[in-house]
Amino acid sequence: MTHSQSNILTFGDAEEKDRRGQLFDLFKNCPIPADEIFLNLGLFLTPQTLSRILFIDFLYRQILEVQGIVIEFGCRWGQNLALFSALRGIYEPFNRLRKVVGFDTFEGFFKTSEKDGNKVGPGMYSVTPAYDGYLQRLMDLQEKESPLAHLRKHAIVKGDATVRIKEYLERNPETVVALAYFDLDLFEPTRDCLLAIKDRLTPGSILGFDELNDPVTPGETAAFKEVFGFHRWGIRRYRYNSRTSYVVFDRS
Numbered sequence: 001m002t003h004s005q006s007n008i009l010t011f012g013d014a015e016e017k018d019r020r021g022q023l024f025d026l027f028k029n030c031p032i033p034a035d036e037i038f039l040n041l042g043l044f045l046t047p048q049t050l051s052r053i054l055f056i057d058f059l060y061r062q063i064l065e066v067q068g069i070v071i072e073f074g075c076r077w078g079q080n081l082a083l084f085s086a087l088r089g090i091y092e093p094f095n096r097l098r099k100v101v102g103f104d105t106f107e108g109f110f111k112t113s114e115k116d117g118n119k120v121g122p123g124m125y126s127v128t129p130a131y132d133g134y135l136q137r138l139m140d141l142q143e144k145e146s147p148l149a150h151l152r153k154h155a156i157v158k159g160d161a162t163v164r165i166k167e168y169l170e171r172n173p174e175t176v177v178a179l180a181y182f183d184l185d186l187f188e189p190t191r192d193c194l195l196a197i198k199d200r201l202t203p204g205s206i207l208g209f210d211e212l213n214d215p216v217t218p219g220e221t222a223a224f225k226e227v228f229g230f231h232r233w234g235i236r237r238y239r240y241n242s243r244t245s246y247v248v249f250d251r252s
C-alpha cells in the first residue's frame with residue numbers, strides 16, 4: 001500500500017503503476033475526434049474500474065421498487081453521483097422524486113480518530129480548488145441528457161457531512177432514504193451520518209459501504225458495528241468487486 005501523488009491510498013504494485021501511466025498517456029494523447037470520445041470511454045476502463053461501475057448499477061437496480069432518494073456520503077470527484085443520475089435516466093426516467101444527493105467537504109479528511117488506525121490522516125482525499133462548482137456544472141449538464149430535465153433532481157452539499165445531513169433533513173423533512181452509499185472512510189462521520197439517516201430508512205432500503213472489513217480503514221466497520229451491529233442483517237458483497245459491501249435494511 002502506498003500514498004499516490006494526490007494523497008490517496010493505492011494498493012497496486014510498481015508494474016501496475018507503470019501500466020496505468022502508459023494507459024494515461026494513451027488517454028491524454030487519444031487520436032479519437034472530440035465528438036466521438038465520450039462514445040468510446042470504455043477503451044480506458046480496467047476490470048477494477050468497470051467492476052465498480054457494475055456495483056453501482058447493482059445497487060441501483062435493488063431500489064427500483066423502494067421509495068426514496070439516493071445519497072452518497074463522501075462523493076469526492078463525484079463519479080458515483082454521475083452514475084446514479086445516469087442510471088435514473090435509464091431505469092426510471094420519470095421518477096422525479098429519486099433525487100441524488102452528494103456530501104463532501106471537498107477538502108478531504110479534516111480529522112481522524114484513534115478508531116481509524118494509522119494509515120489515514122487529515123488532508124487526505126482532498127480535491128482541486130472549487131471542484132464542487134465544477135461537479136455542479138457537470139451534474140447539471142448530465143441531467144439534461146435524460147427526461148424531466150427541467151426539474152433539478154440532484155444536490156451537491158459541501159461541508160462536514162455530519163452537520164450538513166441534519167440541515168438537509170430539516171430543509172427536506174419528507175425525505176425517505178432508499179439508498180445511502182458510505183464512502184467517508186472514517187469512524188466519526190460514518191457513525192454520525194448512519195445515525196442521522198437511520199429514521200429515514202424503510203424496509204428494502206440499501207446501505208452501501210466502500211470499506212467494511214478493510215483493515216486499512218477500520219473506522220467504517222467500527223461505525224457500522226456501533227450503530228447496527230453485525231447480527232441484524234447480512235453484510236453482503238457484490239461478487240465482482242472486492243472491497244465493497246452492502247446491507248438490505250430489513251427492519252429495526
Ligand SMILES: C[S@@+](CC[C@H](N)C(=O)[O-])C[C@H]1O[C@@H](n2cnc3c(N)ncnc32)[C@H](O)[C@@H]1O
Binds near residue numbers: 078080125184
Ligand atoms: C475515499 S473518498 C470518496 C471517494 C468517492 N466516493 C469515489 O468513489 O471516488 C472519501 C471522501 O470522504 C470525504 N469526507 C471524509 N470525512 C468527511 C466529512 N466529515 N464530511 C464530508 N466529507 C467527508 C473526504 O473529503 C473524501 O472526499
